[in-house]
Amino acid sequence: MPEKPYDHIQIELKWHERWQDADFYKAEENSARPKFYVLEMLPYPSGMLHIGHIRNYSIGDALARYKWMQGFNVLHPMGWDAFGLPAENAAIKNNRPPREWTLENIAAMKKTHRRFAFSYDWDREVSTCEPEYYRWNQWFFLKMLERGLAYRKRALVNWCTKCATVLANEQVVDGCCWRHEDTPVEQRALEQWFLKITHYADELLDDMTGLEGGWPERVLTMQRNWIGRSEGAEVDFHLDGTGEPIRVFTTRVDTIYGATCVILAPEHPLTDGLLDGDLKAKAKAMVDSRAGRDPGDIDKEGLFTGHYAINPYSGEKVPIWIANFVLMGYGTGAIMAVPAHDERDFEFCRKYGIAVRPVVRPVDGELAVEPGMTAPYCEYGIVENSGQWSGLASADARRQMSAFADQQDFGKTAITYRLKDWGISRQRYWGTPIPVIHCPDCGVVPVPEAQLPVILPDRIEITGTGRSPLENVPEFVNVACPVCGKAARRETDTMDTFMDSSWYFYRYCDAHNSTMPFDPAKIAYWFEIDQYIGGVEHAILHLIYSRFFTKMMRDIGLIKNSEPARRLFTQGMVIANGAKMSKSKGNVVGADQLADKFGADTARMFVMSNVPPEKEVDWSDKGAEGTYRFLGRVYRFTTRNIPAEPRSGTSDRKVLRKLHQTLRKITEDFETRWHFNTCIASIMELVNQLYAEEQEISAEAMRQVLQTLALMLAPFAPYVVQDMWEELGNEGPVFRQRWPAFDPELAKEDEAEVVIQVNGKLRGRMTAAFGTAKEELEARALTDEKVKPFIEGKQVVKIITVPDKLVNVVVK
RNA sequence: GCGAGGAUGGCGAAAUUGGCAGACGCAGUAGCCUUAGGAGCUACCGGCCGAAAGGUCGUGGGGGUUCAAGUCCCCCUCCUCGCACCA
Numbered sequence: 001m002p003e004k005p006y007d008h009i010q011i012e013l014k015w016h017e018r019w020q021d022a023d024f025y026k027a028e029e030n031s032a033r034p035k036f037y038v039l040e041m042l043p044y045p046s047g048m049l050h051i052g053h054i055r056n057y058s059i060g061d062a063l064a065r066y067k068w069m070q071g072f073n074v075l076h077p078m079g080w081d082a083f084g085l086p087a088e089n090a091a092i093k094n095n096r097p098p099r100e101w102t103l104e105n106i107a108a109m110k111k112t113h114r115r116f117a118f119s120y121d122w123d124r125e126v127s128t129c130e131p132e133y134y135r136w137n138q139w140f141f142l143k144m145l146e147r148g149l150a151y152r153k154r155a156l157v158n159w160c161t162k163c164a165t166v167l168a169n170e171q172v173v174d175g176c177c178w179r180h181e182d183t184p185v186e187q188r189a190l191e192q193w194f195l196k197i198t199h200y201a202d203e204l205l206d207d208m209t210g211l212e213g214g215w216p217e218r219v220l221t222m223q224r225n226w227i228g229r230s231e232g233a234e235v236d237f238h239l240d241g242t243g244e245p246i247r248v249f250t251t252r253v254d255t256i257y258g259a260t261c262v263i264l265a266p267e268h269p270l271t272d273g274l275l276d277g278d279l280k281a282k283a284k285a286m287v288d289s290r291a292g293r294d295p296g297d298i299d300k301e302g303l304f305t306g307h308y309a310i311n312p313y314s315g316e317k318v319p320i321w322i323a324n325f326v327l328m329g330y331g332t333g334a335i336m337a338v339p340a341h342d343e344r345d346f347e348f349c350r351k352y353g354i355a356v357r358p359v360v361r362p363v364d365g366e367l368a369v370e371p372g373m374t375a376p377y378c379e380y381g382i383v384e385n386s387g388q389w390s391g392l393a394s395a396d397a398r399r400q401m402s403a404f405a406d407q408q409d410f411g412k413t414a415i416t417y418r419l420k421d422w423g424i425s426r427q428r429y430w431g432t433p434i435p436v437i438h439c440p441d442c443g444v445v446p447v448p449e450a451q452l453p454v455i456l457p458d459r460i461e462i463t464g465t466g467r468s469p470l471e472n473v474p475e476f477v478n479v480a481c482p483v484c485g486k487a488a489r490r491e492t493d494t495m496d497t498f499m500d501s502s503w504y505f506y507r508y509c510d511a512h513n514s515t516m517p518f519d520p521a522k523i524a525y526w527f528e529i530d531q532y533i534g535g536v537e538h539a540i541l542h543l544i545y546s547r548f549f550t551k552m553m554r555d556i557g558l559i560k561n562s563e564p565a566r567r568l569f570t571q572g573m574v575i576a577n578g579a580k581m582s583k584s585k586g587n588v589v590g591a592d593q594l595a596d597k598f599g600a601d602t603a604r605m606f607v608m609s610n611v612p613p614e615k616e617v618d619w620s621d622k623g624a625e626g627t628y629r630f631l632g633r634v635y636r637f638t639t640r641n642i643p644a645e646p647r648s649g650t651s652d653r654k655v656l657r658k659l660h661q662t663l664r665k666i667t668e669d670f671e672t673r674w675h676f677n678t679c680i681a682s683i684m685e686l687v688n689q690l691y692a693e694e695q696e697i698s699a700e701a702m703r704q705v706l707q708t709l710a711l712m713l714a715p716f717a718p719y720v721v722q723d724m725w726e727e728l729g730n731e732g733p734v735f736r737q738r739w740p741a742f743d744p745e746l747a748k749e750d751e752a753e754v755v756i757q758v759n760g761k762l763r764g765r766m767t768a769a770f771g772t773a774k775e776e777l778e779a780r781a782l783t784d785e786k787v788k789p790f791i792e793g794k795q796v797v798k799i800i801t802v803p804d805k806l807v808n809v810v811v812k
Numbered sequence: 813g814c815g816a817g818g819a820u821g822g823c824g825a826a827a828u829u830g831g832c833a834g835a836c837g838c839a840g841u842a843g844c845c846u847u848a849g850g851a852g853c854u855a856c857c858g859g860c861c862g863a864a865a866g867g868u869c870g871u872g873g874g875g876g877u878u879c880a881a882g883u884c885c886c887c888c889u890c891c892u893c894g895c896a897c898c899a
Binding site: 250623 | 818879
């Protein structure tokens with residue numbers, strides 16, 4: 001029995017030490033046992049392990065332990081990957097390499113991880129910041145290059161002037177840099193490497209139907225929006241005079257007879273030739289004024305170019321405008337405006353007095369008369385005033401008219417995506433070097449596979465100028481061209497670290513393979529991941545990239561599966577002071593703070609104990625003591641009842657019933673909904689009852705209770721339980737034990753408690769044997785002493801009886 | 813604007829299929845134990861009326877369905893998240 005309040009931290013630490021040589025957790029690939037691969041999207045070594053991470057852990061870890069005790073062959077690698085962005089930025093600020101990557105810091109990180117995760121499998125350690133991992137990142141890059149899935153082009157990139165660096169799309173928040181919320185992101189043109197994720201756009205979209213049920217609907221919706229497929233047509237209008245084509249994208253060719261102008265994005269390449277100096281400056285101003293603003297707040301503005309375009313269907317001449325609401329990055333950067341049937345076009349054309357001409361009528365209505373319109377007219381119906389297509393339904397007209405454009409060679413059916421190819425070039429020190437060499441004669445030359453990995457030089461100076469710091473390291477940059485042998489330059493950009501995280505969970509299955517990224521046979525056994533767990537913040541980026549990688553690896557013949565994870569669980573975020581807990585926000589609460597005070601068991605159990613895992617929590621450590629107290633109560637109860645004293649046993653039945661009811665609840669929860677907060681609550685109820693009945697529990701029942709209690713608590717509080725397990729006289733890890741089966745007979749109540757209501761209000765209760773006849777229950781209810789006063793003098797209208805549960809007497 | 817989720821005691825919350833609202837924990841109150849208590853144990857703990865027994869009201873607001881509604885339907889308010897001129 002602990003003497004001091006926080007004594008059992010010592011127990012946990014003892015176990016913490018023993019864990020160092022734990023060897024019992026070894027997955028057995030290709031064994032006959034059913035496999036279960038559970039993985040958390042995990043804390044990366046760039047920041048300290050905080051409460052949000054522990055929450056992620058505790059859920060996955062409890063599940064892994066449960067599955068293991070259920071007899072599954074479990075892989076739960078407890079990964080840590082190399083999202084390094086916060087660290088990089090800290091490093092840039094401090095003008096030194098990120099301290100998080102030093103060996104000591106990595107070692108410290110491992111220690112913390114070990115403290116919380118029993119299953120950190122050292123044989124499977126995958127560190128994405130090590131040369132061996134670079135090798136395979138680079139190997140994949142070269143494979144993609146061979147297949148045309150990686151390419152280089154000049155492109156506009158997001159640029160923060162204050163950070164002096166390129167920003168990934170995900171680091172742009174409302175048009176501004178995520179670290180400088182008042183600094184609009186600029187667009188700069190740079191030579192960049194891209195991965196052709198759009199090659200898989202349709203498959204990424206279509207395969208989501210197979211994920212339904214296993215993945216949260218919310219995540220699937222976000223991915224669908226992100227991919228943003230839309231079917232339509234591209235059609236050429238022709239510049240009046242020169243006949244130069246202006247290609248527009250539309251999903252509604254069928255309304256083209258209602259097009260009353262053509263609008264170009266202000267950045268559209270054609271604007272150069274169309275505009276004179278004055279207008280050009282205005283167009284430029286339009287581009288600039290859009291930067292950094294919430295699109296919803298921007299009023300539509302446009303200017304007339306003074307030029308006209310010819311509608312290829314009607315031959316009509318319509319004005320060409322430039323407007324701020326037309327986006328260069330989507331479709332062709334040019335649209336036809338059909339104000340009568342599109343809200344945005346309507347708003348714009350009204351503002352500038354451009355004609356509104358309806359060409360679609362409702363199936364059973366008339367074509368709208370123009371002057372009275374205050375909002376765009378009906379969207380779908382019958383096409384009118386549209387030449388030979390008049391009278392067709394919208395959908396038919398659309399099909400036939402885009403086919404016509406194809407025949408006449410002035411357009412085609414087209415599918416547009418919001419999804420863009422993935423720009424992976426980063427002008428940063430930390431990241432996998434992109435394995436290519438620039439030769440003045442041979443051009444871009446891939447680094448030969450035998451020369452991989454290209455590794456980062458040790459000593460660099462963080463410049464903070466926005467050019468890769470690697471450019472200043474001559475021994476890195478200057479190489480001989482692998483083809484012709486002449487002096488050449490090595491590529492100095494590094495890869496986006498999302499590259500690392502896109503396939504780390506494959507490497508876990510075969511972490512030390514030095515001839516391949518992994519052995520396909522091992523992947524075939526472990527994949528798909530049975531349960532992936534992580535925060536919803538990864539819904540778009542990581543979870544699309546890793547799906548893309550999976551399909552790419554399948555196509556190069558490495559794996560058979562097309563999706564990485566069968567089921568995805570998104571746990572709620574941990575909020576602190578109104579913001580998501582994250583290092584960049586500076587509001588992290590360290591996991592160690594809690595663990596140092598109460599121990600790792602309390603810390604992990606507490607984060608699960610108040611709220612179901614999918615729900616967001618506003619962090620507070622109020623109440624952690626309750627969890628701590630509870631574990632102390634369990635521990636004391638267990639130890640003081642070894643050996644069990646001879647006692648009456650009059651409470652045996654009651655206690656065993658509660659025990660099995662609790663066990664049933666936990667088992668069901670693990671299998672279905674993971675509401676561990678209520679699981680923990682029910683174990684607390686059990687323990688409260690054990691305290692109340694302690695003196696009346698026989699030695700045999702006590703023994704059984706203590707063993708089972710330990711087993712069912714094991715997934716939640718592994719260290720204390722292991723200790724109790726040994727004090728109970730058992731040997732070896734508690735996880736070698738089978739999860740106890742609940743006994744439905746023992747869990748059953750002797751008698752049903754039947755509630756008596758009068759007009760739906762609770763007025764009394766009675767106990768009755770299960771299956772007691774309706775008539776008997778009703779008779780007893782009507783004569784019940786407590787119920788009588790509410791019935792007397794009134795007329796009983798009817799009686800509703802739910803067997804074993806309730807009698808409701810309706811009176812008037 | 814569109815989409816999703818949410819609103820229950822002083823607080824975090826539970827109520828899984830329409831059937832006892834508030835499990836469990838925190839905070840609080842009282843008592844026991846103790847040289848001591850920042851430990852432990854026991855009891856109480858939604859509002860109002862009442863000494864108590866008990867009654868009555870009560871799940872964001874309004875209406876409805878039902879013998880019975882936190883739960884189902886309609887309307888409204890507020891909060892959180894995601895998307896947002898995507899043609």
